[in-house]
Amino acid sequence: MEKAIENVRSNFNSIRTGRSNPSMLDKIEVEYYGSPVSLKSIAQISTPDASSLLVQPYDKSSLKAIEKAIVSSDVGMTPNNDGEVIRLSIPQLTSDRRKELSKIVSKQTEEGKVALRNIRRDALKAYEKLEKEKKLSEDNVKDLSSDLQKLTDEYIKKVDTIYKQKEKELLTV
Secondary structure (H helix, E strand, C coil): CHHHHHHHHHHHHCCCCCCCCHHHHCCCEEEECCEEEEHHHHEEEEEEECCEEEEEECCHHHHHHHHHHHHHCCCCCCEEECCCCEEEECCCCCHHHHHHHHHHHHHHHHHHHHHHHHHHHHHHHHHHHHHHCCCCCHHHHHHHHHHHHHHHHHHHHHHHHHHHHHHHHHHCC
């Protein structure tokens, strides 16, 4: 369940708000010597100021590939390649784009909750299997099931809290 929460957090981090954040480029894959690698593994990503990102490749020959990967991604930024580094300026979000991003965040929140419910379902199946094998009594299964439900509810509240924070961040101009 912790992994599901971390997954939701990392998805939220890759959605841009008005400020620059290196994690916005986490999902970008670059074709490097014939195989796809993550951008952060072949370049240093920094934030010189609140509205721009600086991508410094460890190998200058990969600049074109990095630029191509950024253009073909869905981050909505145009790279500026000066032969040494790539600069990305982050445009101000329009209200329409904020609403669109809010819908994406909402969808990812629901996916996180579904992942948590699937974990609960799998655990319940495991409990039932142990009960059939006579390794757990019916009372034990009921106790474990209610504890599991409480835990699931707790994690769903965590996802909701993260969602509210991200939505507030998105909709604050």
